[in-house]
Amino acid sequence: MTTTKSGSGTRASAAPIPGDGRCRVVIENVWPEVNHGRYPAKRAAGETLTVAADIFADGHDSLAALLLYRRETDREWSEVPMLSRGNDRWRAGFPAAEVGRYCYTIVAWVDHFRSWCHDLKRRPDDDPDLKMVFLAGAGLVTRAAANTSGRDAERLAAIARALDGDAGVTEKRRAALNEETAELMNRHAERRFAARYDKELIVTVDRERARFGAWYEFFPRSCNGERHGGFRDCEARLRYVAAMGFDVVYLPPIHPIGRSYRKGSNNTLNAGPADVGSPWAIGAKEGGHKAVHPELGTLEDFRWFVARAGELGLEVALDIAYQCSPDHPYVKQHPEWFRRRPDGSVQYAENPPKKYQDIYPFDFECESWQELWHELKSIVDFWIEQGVRIFRVDNPHTKPFAFWEWLIGDVRRAHPDVLFLSEAFTRPRIMHRLSKLGFTHSYTYFTWRNTKQELTEYFTELTRAEGREYFRPHVWPNTPDILNEYLQFGGRPAFMVRLVLAATLAANYGIYGPAFELGETRPREPGSEEYLDSEKYQLRRWDLERPDSLRDFIARVNHIRRENPALQYDWNLQFHAVDNDKLICYSKASEDRNDVVLVVVNLDPHHRQSGWVELPLDALGVHGAQPYQMHDLLTDARFLWNGTRNYVELDPHTAPAHVFRLRRRVRTEQDFDYYM
């Protein structure tokens, strides 16, 4: 026998034992947790943050776990008990009630009383050890009583006496295994060797507009027939946009436009004196990013525009494009912010063989980068002072990530209601990074996803994969830069299809109008996705009253979005099988399933298509045996459906889509059916 008392020979060489080895509980794989907690998750006010974690210990003891949360500015934590969902996965949620930032973390411990109850339940009444078991339980309860006072202490003492005394087994079991005892012990039993998750995670809570919204982009300068329009000419246009049911009007840059190397219509070099130039060539002798283009009006006119839009229920989103025309005052005032060519001239933007002599990018690697950052942020602050609360950021992926993280973080610390939409049409990692570091929304690849398989895969990723915690999709069927081939060749039905898809697949969507509702299909040249006679380079006169305009159709779709809460969320999207690849079918249901919207779209803009839709009735809250009514909110037609398989047929030239609201039968009385 070589066993030694503690301090045997080998001990001297042993590594020190770190921490208290009696903390036996592991908390890991916490979700949401973006990049190991480096970035916050996102929610909109009113949503619940559900937190899940793997929580387990060695052995067979029962555990208890709490989700702790607080507003970042508070000191006190609130607690929510976590529940085990099997396979060591635990879950709890808390309400992300207010705009701002919340912290959350987890504590868990081995719950000896809960283990004892579990053990007791499995013992038969004739177990010879029962007396000992009840004594052990009495000991646990007595120790809990000592941790408190008043009524709780009295109640616990009484329970301990019941377990300790001469009562029968049934009575003792009753004293031990009831809800009051469980609750009292939960509250007062010692949490010995509790483990605390080693990070405090953050969730950013945005205002509700972050969660859903319909955007309309237009060029104010085209609002006055052939003349250069200004903000004050936009009264009718704002009414028109509001009547279509949009929530946000987004304006391309409103600043003075450079004259050097100004582009003519259709992006030609050497513009004539009448050419208005691209609004993204920012800066002229009249000013830079904090000035208003003189022909659009004054700063006061802009403030009028914002106010007038607000009266009509429209918010104004402004474009932030951090680049300069050669005439921008920065070029002279801060030559150090630009890269030089060997001949001393400023390096303009290039993507060989393309040259953009009208655009000077900032040099973010310059020595005075900190001054540059502060100045760029002051631009956002300036427009916030003018009443703007939404910014659509042009090409954020060509500026450093650290810059955006600092800028957005700093702006939102003072103004947590400010939203930023990232216009980064680039590689997935980069788009995700921008969303992680603070952008509220991001443009997506929706514009190029047209087939059923593409749409299903992409929206499954957007609404199911881990990125959904921080990446809020914003989908656009068209933009001033992108006229997809599907629209070029699909005619009016293609526009209706893409509108319905955008507005019902995603809670946030936008269109560039009036090019969209007027069905503009002409590309600058075959194979190009750019518009012919693009408004980026010239004024356009739009006939808004054209009878083939989609304005009424869009108004109806936006009205449906407003009436149906199910369409105001992204994650509730479910795709359903249809036995025809030209037909796509999906549904969205509100959490209480009172609002279920089912959409079927014919993706073929040329031919009538039909097929059988297959629905999971349970998930939609329909009892298999009962018929149910599908009420097409686009046409007001009603169809009586039955069972899991039902027939649909869609003619693109009359109605390329159904947007059904499901109405379940609530009561039958002789000949009358009632649907709600």
Next chain:
Amino acid sequence: MTTTKSGSGTRASAAPIPGDGRCRVVIENVWPEVNHGRYPAKRAAGETLTVAADIFADGHDSLAALLLYRRETDREWSEVPMLSRGNDRWRAGFPAAEVGRYCYTIVAWVDHFRSWCHDLKRRPDDDPDLKMVFLAGAGLVTRAAANTSGRDAERLAAIARALDGDAGVTEKRRAALNEETAELMNRHAERRFAARYDKELIVTVDRERARFGAWYEFFPRSCNGERHGGFRDCEARLRYVAAMGFDVVYLPPIHPIGRSYRKGSNNTLNAGPADVGSPWAIGAKEGGHKAVHPELGTLEDFRWFVARAGELGLEVALDIAYQCSPDHPYVKQHPEWFRRRPDGSVQYAENPPKKYQDIYPFDFECESWQELWHELKSIVDFWIEQGVRIFRVDNPHTKPFAFWEWLIGDVRRAHPDVLFLSEAFTRPRIMHRLSKLGFTHSYTYFTWRNTKQELTEYFTELTRAEGREYFRPHVWPNTPDILNEYLQFGGRPAFMVRLVLAATLAANYGIYGPAFELGETRPREPGSEEYLDSEKYQLRRWDLERPDSLRDFIARVNHIRRENPALQYDWNLQFHAVDNDKLICYSKASEDRNDVVLVVVNLDPHHRQSGWVELPLDALGVHGAQPYQMHDLLTDARFLWNGTRNYVELDPHTAPAHVFRLRRRVRTEQDFDYYM
């Protein structure tokens, strides 16, 4: 114009800018990285550690990245250039050459010269800016020259002159875009604003035996007919095991066995005086975990056993079971290490309604837990001193994780060649945790995976999912505790099937013999997985010479494992389609594809089954048009196969499996085909 010089009004309130905002490169999603780097990945000596990461920056610049690695005890880093594999994923590998621990991390930076080359390639010869471009390039090269001296500096200066001078465009392009220039610039161009990954990750490199091995478990006390056997009686048994081609013999605990509450045969209470007891009821008056059971022999006899096994090419694995019989000396010497019942008696193990009065667990929550830990570790150290280098740990999941992490870490710091096999038949999270914190191998659910779907899913998880970085499977068709129903009812073919599956699906496997090779099928009672007359509680006399013994079959399978390197790895497993769910087909190929083993098993132990196997010829290195030979290493039969689909037929009563080695035709000469 409201632009201000730096230091505008809003700046005072702005948050300070953290770090150097010009570090633009992001390094994230590094793999392998276990639990955010909290635990090491695992490799065996001689393997390569391939490291992947998402590496990207804003904008369109080219990047460069290096994988840095070093032995943990070294100070100098070695560098390997990482290569982009598309979609911002980069990769490089380094040789995990020696047993021990290696650190690795990543640095990356914007490579302005590489960007410049990329830009240059896309410019046409008539680009008016070319002169400027070459000048800019000359500037980059000149700066690199200033960073070095000697021949490299001269070469760089010459290149700069070539770019700067009057040479033609073609010559200048040639000077810029060649391998020597790229290499010189790689070496000397400044790595401005390089990003370094914020963690140094660890990989544990085990000796080769960790990667593959065939284990044989047996009870030495049953090696001497009806009498209690000892180590010195095992000579013949060791020869027998070695002849079957095993690598490791694993012994149940070899310590004195308690007499109090000793279990009789078939786990009955109240053993008689002749009952030998369970080896897992450790400790008696003769000693505890550092003593040898007197009837097995002395410590010297054990050392002889280890040496004799070594001469036969067998390593000895010892069982570590941290629990005590009531007679263990610890119980008197260290009463503080055990939990007490209210009557002062020691709490024995219970799993209501089951009671294990013969087992006292340690109380890891006791006050003197640190002394307990040190004493338990001293047991391992003791057996290491006796020459043991492999431990099979009994029920590690009922002791704290922190304990194992400390113990294994501390043991392996002194003895990096020591291996630990975790016998944790429990929930997945717990099994994974034990593997993360240091166990070399883990028992698996293989024992209960019998159908094609179960096996395919489980081994796909084991060899493809992230857990493979730290969880090394060790698969056992049977153990003294587990006689699966498949073996109970499938007869001899079932044993052959399970052996082939274990030995070819996994690089590490083991059997409990002679119960296995003698086809022991009787459970203690119907529905039980425990053996009737289990060796855990009594001696057994095994007739090793029985003609139906599988010893020759096992010897052949183990020989095939030794001859075919493809079978000595786990991750190279590929499943292939067969149009019959009773047939499973998979292959393993060595990295150079010189060794390709294809296995087809008939999972139905009762009926002949046939089907068509579908193979990906390219992946197996076969040219589609040529026939190829399948050489069955079990039967020496040879089949000429052709194309992707081939027919197989397996009769469980003759041969329930093919273990083919693929032999490709290397040359045809009139009537002769040559296969290798």
